[in-house]
Amino acid sequence: MKLPVLLFFNIGSVTAFAPSRLAGCDTLLKVSADLEGMVGASVETGGAIWDPLNVSDYVPVQYARAAELANGRVAMLAVVGWLWPKYVGHFEGSVTVDDPIAAVGQSSLQWWAQFVALCGCFELYKYQQELNGKTATPNIGGGTPVYDIMEIYPSDEAKRVDMELKELKNGRLAMLAIAGFVAAHYIPGSVPWVPL
DSSP states (O other), X not given: OHHHHHHHHHHHHHHHXXXXXXXXXXXXXXXXXXXTTOTTOOGGGTTSOOOTTOGGGTSOHHHHHHHHHHHHHHHHHHHHHHHHHHHTOOOSSSOOOSOHHHHHHHSOHHHHHHHHXXXXXXXXXXXXXXXXXXXXXXXXXXXXXXXXTTOOSOXXXXXXXXXXXXXXXXXXXHHHHHHHHHHHHHSTTSSTTOOO
């Protein structure tokens, strides 16, 4: 019994006089070289690349940007879907509530099957077009977008970068907005200026 106690106190005395290593912070942000020249660094980040968790060291930058754009586009649709029933109204059908969370449960299985099939058709078309050289996310690799029905994607490089930055900013704002709406739904009063 005495031996483990003596060892415990000796370990403490050994480390007591060892020089401590101060945690320093690097002044330069170590980022992947793939981030250089990518659309997204703007006024909000001081014109610099913002990657405080160094995600670009572990995840391929092109994959992360494609995921950010896809999530931003879905979030923009989700914000419209959240606000539309409350302020405009809803269409005739099985859903009778204005609450988006409750509406998910009221939707029939047939509707969900049609929705998944429609999304699958869009993804299949997008995949086939990407095999032919087009890209659904031009700001991660150039090229022309898959879906440009009204032909509004500019051919001028400066206008194209401006449009891509606007889409990215709107997607980021929509992701924050839908997160705020969901938080306010489950925790009333947690988000200022969001009505109950």
